[in-house]
Amino acid sequence: MSLTLRKRRIVVEMPATVMGRMKAQAMRAGDRLVPVADQAKVAAAHRIEDARYWAAPKLEGAAHRVEDQLAPALSALLTQAASRIDPTPAKSRRWPTLVLVTGLALGAAGYMFYRRNAQQWTDHMKDSASDASRWVSERADQTTDKVSSNAEQAAEKVDQAAKKMS
Secondary structure: OOOOOOOOOOOOOOOOOHHHHHHHHHHHHHHHHHHHHHHHHHHHHHHHHHHHHHHHHHHHHHHHHHHHHHHHHHHHHHHHHHHHHOOOOOOOOHHHHHHHHHHHHHHHHHHHHHHHHHHHHHHHHHHHHHHHHHHHHHHHHHHHHHHHHHHHHHHHHHHHHHHHHO
């Protein structure tokens, strides 16, 4: 007989006990379920990833709401409870307020003095500049008069010297 004509025979052993038959049946069912389990694993991984994409922004938003809304309210509540049970008397806030008001008053008075002095200085500088220009023009007139009188005297002396020489 040729090799191609021979059929392979699969030998199936039938277990003799009920437990053995159940084991064989479970093995066959397990072999059939392996591809289905692989597909289920891939599908579950995709669904878990989708759930993570959906849940991440939700959790971040919840964290921000807790931080922005719940935490300050809880902090205020705890601070209020602590102040209620604190046996020491409340501190007076009168002293810092008095210092602040005094500082503001001194600052306003200083600003007013500065503005008044600046105005006086400006007025004084205007007066000084006009006095200086008037003084310069007077000095220029005096110098012009002196120069012209000296020129006349020099011209007379030159005339006298010319007469003596002639």
